Amino acid sequence: MKIDLHVHTTHSDGRESINHVMHKAQDLGVDVLALTDHDTTEGWAEASELAIELGIGLVPGMELTTRANIPQPDGSVLKFGVHMLNYLPDPNNVKLLQALEGIHAGREERLREMSELISKHYEHSWDEVIAQIKPGATFGRPQIVDALVARNYFENRDEGFKKLWGTLDGIYVPNRKVPDAIDAIRLIREAGGVPVVAHPLSRGKHRQPGDPYPIENFRNMIEAGLGGIEVYHRENSDEDRVWLESVALEHDLIITGSSDYHGATGKPNELAENTTAPEMLARLVEQATGSRPINLPSLD
Ligand code: AMP
Ligand code: FE
Ligand code: FE
């Protein structure tokens, strides 16, 4: 059974519409897809209709942008981005909606700032960035890159990311309006959703190969109510997967595997390149009280 629990569309920074992605899923024989656009439930209604029309199971979700704030022995606070998958929450939960509003305001602000900073190196206007974003969709750095690709500065997003944030100093602006990762886990649970930490070791500068694994961070997340870990993801090395799986098993957490598809020209990630076991999805659905999956096949 092919179960892919992490997919983006043009409602955030994916390059393909829901319609396109779900037809592709059908062609590939995907049984269950989770829609996890960044910080939005915009696509849920359309995806639900398509799920029934195309005979695909749908798990409505989102990928919530959060930030870890880890106190250090020297008194400083280590900060890095954490992406928290939020499956099957109540989309009308007031606290969740408030958090999303803040994140969106912060996303637009920081994108404008970054666009301004980058325009000193690569000429472009804010309107050109906006032109890359479907109305109502979540703003993100990939859309600045898209605007510069449209001007032929870069071939694709990957080259753009490398030549921008991989090369130029002083052009990264964090989103200061995102919730703390621990607060986000509690919020997701309150909204009836199931929090699963996405590509857990791939962000931030908190671990280089050979460094000890940050077990403390995981303990804190687990205490707060973390439901699962996205173990099978292309950004997790084999070594990382072994460690993450052992943490999940030790704490009886759900183990997921997903593509993080962003469209054929968005990222190299192919739809369903990593998948989740049916029994793990069954556990996830069982924990959720905020909303129900659509057209889910039997997971027995
Ligand atoms: P932001 O949330 O605005 O900081 O942008 C981060 C997003 O950029 C992530 O969700 C990824 O989808 C995307 N991204 C990061 N690195 C790359 C890359 N090298 N190529 C394409 N997309 C990327
Ligand atoms: Fe993304
Ligand atoms: Fe992510």
Ligand code: ZN
């Ligand atoms: Zn993602």
